[in-house]
Amino acid sequence: MQSTKKILSALDVKPFTFSPPLFLSILLVVIIAIGTLLLKLPISTVHPISWLDALFLSTSASTVTGLSPFETGETFTFFGQVVLMLLIQIGGIGVMSFAVFFVILLGKKISIRQRQLMQEALNVPSIGGVIRLVSWILIFSFAIELIGAFFLAFRFVPEFGWGKGLFYGLFHSISGFNQAGFSLFPGSMHHYLGDPIVNLTMVTMITLGGIGFTVLAELLSTHRFRKLSLHTQVMVVGTLVINVLAVLAIFLLEYRNPNSLGPLSLGDKFWAAFFQGISPRTAGLTTIDPAGLSQASLLLTMLMMFIGAGSTSTSGGIKLTTFMIVIAQVFTFLKGRREVVINKRAVNHQVIVRAVSIISISIIVILIALFLLCISENQPFEVILFEVISAFGTAGESIGATAHLTPFGKVVIMGVMFFGKVGPLTLAFSVTRRSHVDIRYPDGEIYTG
Amino acid sequence: MQSTKKILSALDVKPFTFSPPLFLSILLVVIIAIGTLLLKLPISTVHPISWLDALFLSTSASTVTGLSPFETGETFTFFGQVVLMLLIQIGGIGVMSFAVFFVILLGKKISIRQRQLMQEALNVPSIGGVIRLVSWILIFSFAIELIGAFFLAFRFVPEFGWGKGLFYGLFHSISGFNQAGFSLFPGSMHHYLGDPIVNLTMVTMITLGGIGFTVLAELLSTHRFRKLSLHTQVMVVGTLVINVLAVLAIFLLEYRNPNSLGPLSLGDKFWAAFFQGISPRTAGLTTIDPAGLSQASLLLTMLMMFIGAGSTSTSGGIKLTTFMIVIAQVFTFLKGRREVVINKRAVNHQVIVRAVSIISISIIVILIALFLLCISENQPFEVILFEVISAFGTAGESIGATAHLTPFGKVVIMGVMFFGKVGPLTLAFSVTRRSHVDIRYPDGEIYTG
Numbered sequence: 012m013q014s015t016k017k018i019l020s021a022l023d024v025k026p027f028t029f030s031p032p033l034f035l036s037i038l039l040v041v042i043i044a045i046g047t048l049l050l051k052l053p054i055s056t057v058h059p060i061s062w063l064d065a066l067f068l069s070t071s072a073s074t075v076t077g078l079s080p081f082e083t084g085e086t087f088t089f090f091g092q093v094v095l096m097l098l099i100q101i102g103g104i105g106v107m108s109f110a111v112f113f114v115i116l117l118g119k120k121i122s123i124r125q126r127q128l129m130q131e132a133l134n135v136p137s138i139g140g141v142i143r144l145v146s147w148i149l150i151f152s153f154a155i156e157l158i159g160a161f162f163l164a165f166r167f168v169p170e171f172g173w174g175k176g177l178f179y180g181l182f183h184s185i186s187g188f189n190q191a192g193f194s195l196f197p198g199s200m201h202h203y204l205g206d207p208i209v210n211l212t213m214v215t216m217i218t219l220g221g222i223g224f225t226v227l228a229e230l231l232s233t234h235r236f237r238k239l240s241l242h243t244q245v246m247v248v249g250t251l252v253i254n255v256l257a258v259l260a261i262f263l264l265e266y267r268n269p270n271s272l273g274p275l276s277l278g279d280k281f282w283a284a285f286f287q288g289i290s291p292r293t294a295g296l297t298t299i300d301p302a303g304l305s306q307a308s309l310l311l312t313m314l315m316m317f318i319g320a321g322s323t324s325t326s327g328g329i330k331l332t333t334f335m336i337v338i339a340q341v342f343t344f345l346k347g348r349r350e351v352v353i354n355k356r357a358v359n360h361q362v363i364v365r366a367v368s369i370i371s372i373s374i375i376v377i378l379i380a381l382f383l384l385c386i387s388e389n390q391p392f393e394v395i396l397f398e399v400i401s402a403f404g405t406a407g408e409s410i411g412a413t414a415h416l417t418p419f420g421k422v423v424i425m426g427v428m429f430f431g432k433v434g435p436l437t438l439a440f441s442v443t444r445r446s447h448v449d450i451r452y453p454d455g456e457i458y459t460g
Numbered sequence: 461m462q463s464t465k466k467i468l469s470a471l472d473v474k475p476f477t478f479s480p481p482l483f484l485s486i487l488l489v490v491i492i493a494i495g496t497l498l499l500k501l502p503i504s505t506v507h508p509i510s511w512l513d514a515l516f517l518s519t520s521a522s523t524v525t526g527l528s529p530f531e532t533g534e535t536f537t538f539f540g541q542v543v544l545m546l547l548i549q550i551g552g553i554g555v556m557s558f559a560v561f562f563v564i565l566l567g568k569k570i571s572i573r574q575r576q577l578m579q580e581a582l583n584v585p586s587i588g589g590v591i592r593l594v595s596w597i598l599i600f601s602f603a604i605e606l607i608g609a610f611f612l613a614f615r616f617v618p619e620f621g622w623g624k625g626l627f628y629g630l631f632h633s634i635s636g637f638n639q640a641g642f643s644l645f646p647g648s649m650h651h652y653l654g655d656p657i658v659n660l661t662m663v664t665m666i667t668l669g670g671i672g673f674t675v676l677a678e679l680l681s682t683h684r685f686r687k688l689s690l691h692t693q694v695m696v697v698g699t700l701v702i703n704v705l706a707v708l709a710i711f712l713l714e715y716r717n718p719n720s721l722g723p724l725s726l727g728d729k730f731w732a733a734f735f736q737g738i739s740p741r742t743a744g745l746t747t748i749d750p751a752g753l754s755q756a757s758l759l760l761t762m763l764m765m766f767i768g769a770g771s772t773s774t775s776g777g778i779k780l781t782t783f784m785i786v787i788a789q790v791f792t793f794l795k796g797r798r799e800v801v802i803n804k805r806a807v808n809h810q811v812i813v814r815a816v817s818i819i820s821i822s823i824i825v826i827l828i829a830l831f832l833l834c835i836s837e838n839q840p841f842e843v844i845l846f847e848v849i850s851a852f853g854t855a856g857e858s859i860g861a862t863a864h865l866t867p868f869g870k871v872v873i874m875g876v877m878f879f880g881k882v883g884p885l886t887l888a889f890s891v892t893r894r895s896h897v898d899i900r901y902p903d904g905e906i907y908t909g
């Protein structure tokens with residue numbers, strides 16, 4: 012621990028002019044700009060697309076959202092599809108491992124105490140350790156993506172031949188692990204609705220990518236639940252509960268719906284509910300057309316897109332822990348208690364303030380975007396609402412709005428995607444100036460946003 | 461002050477078995493039950509109505525909401541209309557003055573410090589003073605209602621003759637001051653769209669009734685803004701700002717809309733925007749059909765219905781101060797500050813927790829109700845959403861859902877109206893157990909819910 016402190020205080024000597032969140036935003040803008048140029052190249056598309064659409068696609072890929080005004084598989088050439096895949100990889104794992112790096116090592120605005128907490132949680136004792144961690148994140152992610160591609164190839168190679176089959180396997184594995192929501196098939200993954208290999212592989216990729224790198228790192232190094240950090244405990248239990256509930260709800264709500272599960276066999280009904288229950292929180296890939304879902308399922312899907320997956324994952328949205336902290340605060344209030352306690356560990360008051368602020372600001376952004384689109388677009392209210400929440404959660408599901416957006420509407424949705432990707436993250440790592448030290452209880456740290 | 465403390469500690473000796481909020485809920489249930497019986501009487505209606513509709517109307521009137529599956533003026537006889545008016549008066553001013561009485565004098569769960577704060581704010585030094593205050597509230601309210609009825613009579617007596625004209629004046633004055641949203645005219649107040657007397661009288665009644673009794677009491681006794689309590693300052697400024705913004709927004713958004721302001725003269729456009737901007741936060745009376753509003757205006761209206769008017773008013777919703785406290789917390793967080801300060805007065809942390817909890821629980825209730833109605837009702841999403849938020853805010857505007865609700869849907873909406881009336885109030889006056897005293901700053905008290 013002593014060596015860490017020395018290193019950190021040594022680092023503190025050199026002033027770092029950009030705050031990490033600002034740096035992250037600038038980085039993302041640069042990636043989006045380069046992506047726009049590449050996607051606008053004539054060799055990227057089968058037929059020319061507008062600058063606005065190139066910008067929209069680049070933003071959608073770099074923020075790992077997946078919204079697109081046209082079918083990506085039909086519009087982009089192999090070159091264009093590779094660009095898209097790289098944007099997803101850079102915008103997803105790339106930006107996030109960069110964020111992890113910054114948060115742990117260089118964050119000027121992060122207090123030493125917090126850095127220590129994060130380092131303790133991650134078992135990272137030194138600069139070398141942090142670099143090892145980030146390298147580990149990258150290598151580990153690539154390995155998972157390759158394994159995913161391997162399994163998907165079992166389905167795609169027989170169907171499309173070696174070249175296209177392997178590429179499709181890799182593309183969808185990357186899209187799934189990064190929660191990108193892009194598919195090269197017309198109508199997302201609808202063709203593989205009842206396919207166990209595709210379903211299980213994709214849902215595994217989505218779940219692993221969505222739970223957050225710090226959680227993955229801890230789960231691999233710690234095997235007893237009680238020894239896990241509070242954050243990881245909350246993420247594991249929360250993910251399980253919300254996924255099981257969502258799958259069950261979709262299954263029951265859509266069982267007889269002639270536009271979704273109704274016409275399917277019992278087995279296909281299960282697979283479709285399984286995929287639709289787990290995917291929308293951030294991945295946004297679909298095996299049935301969400302436009303056919305009942306109002307109740309759409310409401311549930313919007314709620315899940317808003318919540319999103321885990322902190323330090325590639326997902327957008329407010330994040331599962333942020334949501335659960337506010338729920339915990341509400342229960343604490345209803346019980347007449349003063350201090351929020353989750354699994355015998357107190358949650359610091361500033362963590363709650365941060366969670367509340369993230370949710371409030373997110374709702375304000377969503378309402379402003381919704382208000383603007385209500386004025387500019389001529390589409391049903393729930394279609395616009397669904398689109399805005401999908402963009403905010405960088406989920407990427409759409410019930411039809413994207414294809415008919417006005418240019419102004421596209422700009423608004425791009426803004427929401429960008430905010431959904433960096434907004435909660437930025438807010439989560441902004442730290443309140445402390446007027447004086449007033450820690451009274453041992454705090455269980457939970458990351459939000 | 462010393463005598464107050466003695467009285468309070470003397471009162472504390474006698475245990476009070478019901479908590480005031482629970483007592484309030486039970487009281488409201490009794491009022492609704494009696495109202496249902498009276499409205500079901502054959503002499504109350506022109507043609508028989510079902511028990512469910514009688515219960516719905518009684519709930520709607522007692523919670524001062526104003527939702528109704530049929531035109532009240534055409535369905536109820538004079539006797540039925542008087543019952544409705546009395547339910548509004550009892551559910552509005554009656555329940556609220558009762559709540560004020562309980563909160564100040566008998567609230568076992570309210571700390572002595574809080575009671576003192578409320579008493580200081582209200583300049584109420586003794587039991588006699590509290591009884592005087594409640595009497596004052598009642599007399600003052602009746603006086604305002606009579607003055608309102610007097611002005612409305614100038615319009616209604618020439619139109620309907622003395623008997624009906626005076627009664628209509630009194631009914632709509634009471635409906636406005638209590639934020640009840642009931643009108644005896646077909647299509648709410650649409651016939652008086654451009655009428656200055658009706659517009660100004662009704663908006664005055666709505667504003668006076670909506671700002672809260674404690675605010676009215678303070679405004680009458682204190683004439684310098686800086687000497688007002690923080691709560692009153694926030695309410696006065698907040699009400700002004702939100703009303704001006706809403707009127708402007710409706711005017712601009714609907715200016716060309718052929719289904720709302722479009723066909724009107726410039727003067728009528730102004731009056732209609734004036735009424736639609738101010739009424740929806742809780743009154744719910746309308747001079748144009750809200751179903752004709754653009755999506756953007758509907759969104760704005762829903763937001764205003766959710767927020768509602770002032771604490772210790774007869775309104776529902778989360779209340780304006782609750783909303784503003786969370787907004788203040790967000791700004792404090794964004795500025796990197798630790799303590800929420802409004803107009804140089806610190807806001808106690810528990811007040812913020814309470815506000816956050818009220819909003820969170822309200823959103824959860826709205827989402828559950830919306831989810832149930834999505835399953836049970838066959839109506840467009842935004843129509844159901846509007847209905848649920850209107851019921852929660854006890855606003856009473858509808859864009860068509862009420863008339864077509866299934867019996868199950870009516871039960872859900874009744875539940876939401878009931879929660880909207882007593883839920884935030886109950887949560888606002890529930891007090892957190894303090895483990896130890898830790899007041900570090902002079903707190904400016906703000907009531908929420």
Ligand SMILES: [K+]
Binds near residue numbers: 192294295
């Ligand atoms: K996505």
Ligand SMILES: [K+]
Binds near residue numbers: 742743854
């Ligand atoms: K009302």
